[in-house]
Amino acid sequence: xxTVWISDILNGKHDGQKVELKxxxxxxRGSNKIRFIVLRDSTGSIQCVAKRDSVGDECFExxxxxxxxxxxxxxxxxNPDERADGGYEIIVDSVEIVGPVNPxxxxxxxxxxxxxxxxxxxxxxxxxxxxxLRTTRMTTMLKLRSTVFGAIxxxxxxxxxxxxxxxxxxxxxxxxxxxxxxxxxxxxKAYLTQSWQLYAEAAMPALERLYxxxxxxxxxxxxxxxHLTEFWHAEMEVAWADxxxxxxxxxxxxxxxxxxxxxxxxxxxxxxxxDLDVIGRYADSKYPRMxxxxxxxxxxxxxxxxxxxxxxxxxxxxxLTQDFDVPHFLTHYPKIAKPFYHRVDPDDDKYVLCxxxxxxxxxxxxxxxxxxxxxxxxxxxxxDEEGTPREPYQFYIDTRTYGGVxxxxxxxxxxxxxxxxxxxxxxxEVIPFxxxxxxxxx
Ligand code: ATP
Ligand code: MG
Numbered sequence: 001x002x003t004v005w006i007s008d009i010l011n012g013k014h015d016g017q018k019v020e021l022k023x024x025x026x027x028x029r030g031s032n033k034i035r036f037i038v039l040r041d042s043t044g045s046i047q048c049v050a051k052r053d054s055v056g057d058e059c060f061e062x063x064x065x066x067x068x069x070x071x072x073x074x075x076x077x078x079n080p081d082e083r084a085d086g087g088y089e090i091i092v093d094s095v096e097i098v099g100p101v102n103p104x105x106x107x108x109x110x111x112x113x114x115x116x117x118x119x120x121x122x123x124x125x126x127x128x129x130x131x132x133l134r135t136t137r138m139t140t141m142l143k144l145r146s147t148v149f150g151a152i153x154x155x156x157x158x159x160x161x162x163x164x165x166x167x168x169x170x171x172x173x174x175x176x177x178x179x180x181x182x183x184x185x186x187x188x189k190a191y192l193t194q195s196w197q198l199y200a201e202a203a204m205p206a207l208e209r210l211y212x213x214x215x216x217x218x219x220x221x222x223x224x225x226x227h228l229t230e231f232w233h234a235e236m237e238v239a240w241a242d243x244x245x246x247x248x249x250x251x252x253x254x255x256x257x258x259x260x261x262x263x264x265x266x267x268x269x270x271x272x273x274x275d276l277d278v279i280g281r282y283a284d285s286k287y288p289r290m291x292x293x294x295x296x297x298x299x300x301x302x303x304x305x306x307x308x309x310x311x312x313x314x315x316x317x318x319x320l321t322q323d324f325d326v327p328h329f330l331t332h333y334p335k336i337a338k339p340f341y342h343r344v345d346p347d348d349d350k351y352v353l354c355x356x357x358x359x360x361x362x363x364x365x366x367x368x369x370x371x372x373x374x375x376x377x378x379x380x381x382x383x384d385e386e387g388t389p390r391e392p393y394q395f396y397i398d399t400r401t402y403g404g405v406x407x408x409x410x411x412x413x414x415x416x417x418x419x420x421x422x423x424x425x426x427x428x429e430v431i432p433f434x435x436x437x438x439x440x441x442x
Pocket of ligand 2: 356365367368369
């Protein structure tokens with residue numbers, strides 16, 4: 001007999017047919033004569049009705065004993081029924097238990113029991129993450145995530161960008177020493193990469209348009225709702241482009257992500273309580289651009305304590321973006337707030353030609369990017385001025401020594417984008433096994 005997906009039954013593809021279903025017990029209840037099993041597969045869930053009279057005593061006792069999360073193969077008839085959740089139920093002919101659940105270790109894996117077990121997303125759920133992944137909410141998040149990754153790949157590939165890989169063991173910092181993970185490396189020290197950028201810039205004269213989606217590692221000590229120690233970073237680098245053009249790619253990819261979610265996952269978004277019109281606005285709007293100075297004035301106007309020259313931390317971005325209705329770019333940050341590879345604005349050397357894209361609804365930064373310091377003379381001056389040793393960056397300096405050209409790029413935090421577009425309260429909610437300063441297990 002043909003195995004079918006539950007979603008296909010719910011979509012009316014097997015009305016009245018005898019079908020085989022493979023899945024897991026989501027709920028089970030009933031009497032000594034009739035059992036109602038809600039069976040779940042990766043596509044959905046459906047109620048299966050088993051009567052002692054039709055399946056026989058032995059099979060019925062098996063069904064009764066099947067604990068939540070047991071895996072089953074069910075044969076039966078797909079029966080349209082208005083009263084059933086989703087409009088269908090399965091009239092069961094037979095049930096085979098494939099993988100039982102050890103009755104010695106029953107686990108409260110139903111959504112409500114898991115939430116009740118420890119009041120929601122807490123240590124309990126994190127300790128049992130491998131089981132939490134099976135809940136509807138987490139399954140939904142993982143599907144949204146897959147769509148987001150797919151959209152990023154399509155966006156760049158459609159524009160003829162080349163996917164390019166950089167090493168994860170590196171010798172130097174991109175984002176500053178305080179968040180570097182040091183690893184022993186055969187008697188020497190190496191670090192886990194914070195960004196693909198420097199190695200991508202090395203290949204820019206070969207490929208001109210390149211991108212990646214890869215993990216980046218940052219030893220973020222403070223635990224916030226938007227920082228992981230291992231996160232997925234979509235980065236791009238492009239030759240001959242200025243800050244304005246690079247921002248148009250950032251806007252393009254975020255709009256593409258929002259549009260793909262609407263096309264492929266509108267049901268899932270709605271199930272999370274997301275307003276599809278809002279996601280539609282993110283997919284269709286132009287994203288305004290404002291200078292850092294204007295943002296500082298706005299914040300000061302709101303009574304926020306901030307001085308010119310400070311980077312904007314999350315608390316400030318949150319206040320600034322609470323009332324935005326679409327993402328906004330902030331440009332022209334003060335040079336003193338940014339690392340050496342940001343290109344100084346030739347019109348005013350207090351600033352660098354960079355941008356952050358801030359997501360609305362209080363989510364804040366999802367992209368950081370800009371033009372790179374591209375002449376040999378300037379890069380050496382910036383490195384020395386910062387007191388950064390030249391040696392680990394020699395290959396990077398060489399890319400300027402041998403035919404440097406204007407170029408730039410950005411990094412987009414994929415998990416942050418998933419968190420924002422799904423409306424999650426915490427970045428942990430959108431990644432299967434989150435890593436932060438206190439947790440590398442399970
Ligand atoms: P923040 O100031 O929020 O810590 P950043 O300015 O250090 O971020 P960038 O170096 O600009 O971050 O990195 C590019 C993008 O990568 C950020 O805009 C963000 O979306 C994402 N990102 C950076 N650090 C993290 C992290 N620890 N966890 C998840 N995403 C991150
Ligand atoms: Mg940044």
